[in-house]
Amino acid sequence: MVVVWKDLLVERRSKETLNALFFFGLLLLFVFQFALGPDRERLAGTLPGLLWLGFILSGLLGLGRTFVAERENDCLEGLLLAPGDKSAIYVGKLAGNLLLMLVIETILLVLFSFFFNLDIAGALPALSIVIALGTVALAAVGTLFAAMTAQVRARELLFPVLLLPVETPVLLATVKATEAVLLGEPLGSVAHWLKLLAAADVVYVAVGVLTFDFVLEA
Amino acid sequence: MASEPLIRVTGLRKTFGNHRVLDGLDLDVRAGEAVAVLGANGAGKTTLLKVLATLARPTRGTATVAGHDCAKDAELVRREIGLVAHSSHVYEDLTAAENLTFWATLAGLRPSAAERAGALAAVELERAAAARVRTFSAGMKRRLSLARFVLARPRVLLLDEPFTGLDQGGKKWLEEHLASFKTGGGAIVMTTHSFGRELAVADRIAILAGGAIALDTPRGALSADDVHRLYTLHAEDAS
Amino acid sequence: MRRLLGGATLLGLAAGLVMGFVVAPRESTQGNVQRIMYLHVPSVWVAYLAFGVVLVASIVYLIRRAEAADQLAHASAEVGVLFTGLTIATGSIWGKPTWGTWWTWDARLTSVSILFVMYLGYLLLRGMIDDRERGARFAAVLGIVAAFNIPLVHFSVYWWRTLHQPPSLMKPGPGTMPGIIVAALLVNFAAFTLLYVYFVAKRARLLRLEAEAEA
Numbered sequence: 001m002v003v004v005w006k007d008l009l010v011e012r013r014s015k016e017t018l019n020a021l022f023f024f025g026l027l028l029l030f031v032f033q034f035a036l037g038p039d040r041e042r043l044a045g046t047l048p049g050l051l052w053l054g055f056i057l058s059g060l061l062g063l064g065r066t067f068v069a070e071r072e073n074d075c076l077e078g079l080l081l082a083p084g085d086k087s088a089i090y091v092g093k094l095a096g097n098l099l100l101m102l103v104i105e106t107i108l109l110v111l112f113s114f115f116f117n118l119d120i121a122g123a124l125p126a127l128s129i130v131i132a133l134g135t136v137a138l139a140a141v142g143t144l145f146a147a148m149t150a151q152v153r154a155r156e157l158l159f160p161v162l163l164l165p166v167e168t169p170v171l172l173a174t175v176k177a178t179e180a181v182l183l184g185e186p187l188g189s190v191a192h193w194l195k196l197l198a199a200a201d202v203v204y205v206a207v208g209v210l211t212f213d214f215v216l217e218a
Numbered sequence: 219m220a221s222e223p224l225i226r227v228t229g230l231r232k233t234f235g236n237h238r239v240l241d242g243l244d245l246d247v248r249a250g251e252a253v254a255v256l257g258a259n260g261a262g263k264t265t266l267l268k269v270l271a272t273l274a275r276p277t278r279g280t281a282t283v284a285g286h287d288c289a290k291d292a293e294l295v296r297r298e299i300g301l302v303a304h305s306s307h308v309y310e311d312l313t314a315a316e317n318l319t320f321w322a323t324l325a326g327l328r329p330s331a332a333e334r335a336g337a338l339a340a341v342e343l344e345r346a347a348a349a350r351v352r353t354f355s356a357g358m359k360r361r362l363s364l365a366r367f368v369l370a371r372p373r374v375l376l377l378d379e380p381f382t383g384l385d386q387g388g389k390k391w392l393e394e395h396l397a398s399f400k401t402g403g404g405a406i407v408m409t410t411h412s413f414g415r416e417l418a419v420a421d422r423i424a425i426l427a428g429g430a431i432a433l434d435t436p437r438g439a440l441s442a443d444d445v446h447r448l449y450t451l452h453a454e455d456a457s
Numbered sequence: 458m459r460r461l462l463g464g465a466t467l468l469g470l471a472a473g474l475v476m477g478f479v480v481a482p483r484e485s486t487q488g489n490v491q492r493i494m495y496l497h498v499p500s501v502w503v504a505y506l507a508f509g510v511v512l513v514a515s516i517v518y519l520i521r522r523a524e525a526a527d528q529l530a531h532a533s534a535e536v537g538v539l540f541t542g543l544t545i546a547t548g549s550i551w552g553k554p555t556w557g558t559w560w561t562w563d564a565r566l567t568s569v570s571i572l573f574v575m576y577l578g579y580l581l582l583r584g585m586i587d588d589r590e591r592g593a594r595f596a597a598v599l600g601i602v603a604a605f606n607i608p609l610v611h612f613s614v615y616w617w618r619t620l621h622q623p624p625s626l627m628k629p630g631p632g633t634m635p636g637i638i639v640a641a642l643l644v645n646f647a648a649f650t651l652l653y654v655y656f657v658a659k660r661a662r663l664l665r666l667e668a669e670a671e672a
Contacts, residue, residue: 002319002320002323002324003324005320006309006312006316006320009311009312009316010309010311010312013311013312013350014311069309069311072310073305073307073308073309073310074305074306074307075305075307075308075309077273077301077303077305077307078307078321079324080273081271081272081273081296081299081301081307082296082321082324082325083293083296083297083325083326084293084324084325084326089324141602144598144602148582148595148598148599151591152582152585152586152595153585154585158578158581158582158585161578161581162578162582162599165571165574165575165578166575166602166603166606168571168610168613169606169609169610169612169613169614170609170613172613172614172616172617173613176616176617192616193616196609196612196613196616199609200609203605203609204602207598207601207602207605211519211598211601211602214519214594214597214598215594215595215598217292217591217594234588235587235589275590
């Protein structure tokens with residue numbers, strides 16, 4: 001999709017988003033460590049939550065920037081004027097965001113295992129599924145809301161305020177599922193959470209595709 | 219077919235909150251015709267252009283391009299128009315060629331490398347094809363903006379104060395480009411707030427004041443002073 | 458018409474109060490405080506109703522661009538937030554003497570709080586967009602997302618609270634309740650629904666007048 005190609009090009013040239021998010025992730029780790037102290041056991045209990053906290057906070061920053069290139073270059077109008085189905089633009093932006101989120105999450109996961117001495121090798125396949133499902137839900141709504149807030153004043157404030165309440169079910173589901181997976185339990189034991197996430201994914205992407213037209217309109 | 223105007227605006231009203239910017243505006247533009255819309259800053263020239271470009275919905279009245287309603291059939295209208303606004307709609311981090319590829323592909327065209335090169339040559343940017351737009355001057359950005367429409371070939375060009383910020387060479391080039399667009403059967407609506415030689419390419423002059431077209435006259439042999447006088451007359455009348 | 462509605466509402470509310478605080482039986486363990494359930498539960502039902510209306514009105518607005526649909530959505534969201542707030546407040550008041558804390562993370566209170574924040578965001582979004590038409594459009598999209606989110610919130614929170622813990626004592630199963638309690642709940646529900654309709658009608662009318670004044 002040409003939108004993804006363009007965003008990748010812009011990102012490669014400016015290197016703004018990825019670098020900043022990488023450092024942000026690193027900082028988060030330090031903050032978590034300092035906030036929770038050196039007590040290993042206490043940390044271990046909260047790890048799934050911390051991991052997803054890291055994902056969501058990075059996501060807020062990264063997803064919020066979905067249309068920053070368009071805003072800085074005054075291209076939002078241009079996107080709207082291009083004849084054709086606007087949902088294609090949504091899908092393109094969503095794909096780009098998924099890519100971004102997955103890169104960030106991989107980095108965070110690696111950093112987490114390193115700093116907190118986690119052995120996630122065994123749980124990795126199951127964990128990947130949970131992360132994938134959760135990320136689609138995050139990115140689907142995030143991309144839609146980013147388009148909405150791109151043209152509103154106080155967008156840095158409004159974007160998290162709108163996104164976080166909507167994503168609470170996803171947060172609950174992913175943390176619970178991650179908890180189970182990290183404890184070595186089979187995916188089947190959290191099947192209901194996975195089904196919830198899958199349902200959320202379908203609903204969010206469908207709503208995004210159907211309503212993006214209305215959001216992009218001037 | 220030749221009698222049906224390509225652009226038709228009837229009774230257009232556009233209100234922003236409490237502020238009624240356009241009220242009872244009528245305008246027709248035929249194929250092969252260029253209309254220069256004159257008006258003071260804030261008179262509503264850009265608003266009129268936005269409505270025609272489907273970027274704003276009329277509060278009342280209608281605007282149609284090539285028979286399609288700008289509000290109801292926006293997507294169909296967008297196929298027929300090209301907008302050159304103050305913001306050039308180009309990505310600064312990309313090169314000229316990449317920008318063209320992006321916008322053309324987004325519009326559903328599949329230009330070959332030769333077609334792209336041709337479009338850049340038509341706007342005299344072939345040597346800057348691989349340069350990042352960040353390094354371009356305002357004139358070059360505007361030309362790149364127009365290059366998109368060399369590829370897309372819309373029937374209508376909407377330009378918002380296109381001569382502003384161009385040097386003499388740039389102005390001359392733009393005039394020629396617009397003239398050949400007209401010859402190709404396209405219609406042009408161009409806004410401006412000056413009376414100079416920019417009006418040379420216009421066939422008609424429409425003075426926008428008080429939210430409507432106060433005067434719509436063929437440019438004919440009017441000199442810049444004539445136009446200035448007419449403008450002062452009507453703009454003051456309305457305010 | 459509106460006076461009739463207002464009168465019916467007052468009557469309904471009075472009947473509801475009587476049912477809840479006089480007619481219904483006194484609960485054995487919690488005492489009279491438990492009677493707040495007759496405000497708390499119908500309140501959340503009406504909130505759900507309100508948000509359902511927001512969903513439908515939002516969809517209608519996007520398809521037909523009818524300003525009336527937008528005004529209905531706006532008004533319904535406001536009243537919905539009101540009733541959500543009422544649910545939280547009554548839940549809190551119920552909780553303090555019963556459990557000793559102002560707040561518990563029980564399933565209903567948590568779900569409702571999430572809804573509260575979601576729709577507050579809806580109102581915030583509307584407040585921050587000056588362009589009336591764009592505000593209506595964006596709010597409609599948000600209204601749709603939020604409404605589809607409600608079942609997701611409901612299930613996720615419920616599972617979160619109940620799968621490793623005993624279910625909340627504040628969630629009475631309808632099948633096991635004696636008829637008089639159900640009756641009292643329904644009367645209050647009807648009364649609150651009337652109140653909802655009354656508020657929404659007033660609010661929507663105000664919004665319509667505002668819009669007409671601007672045009």
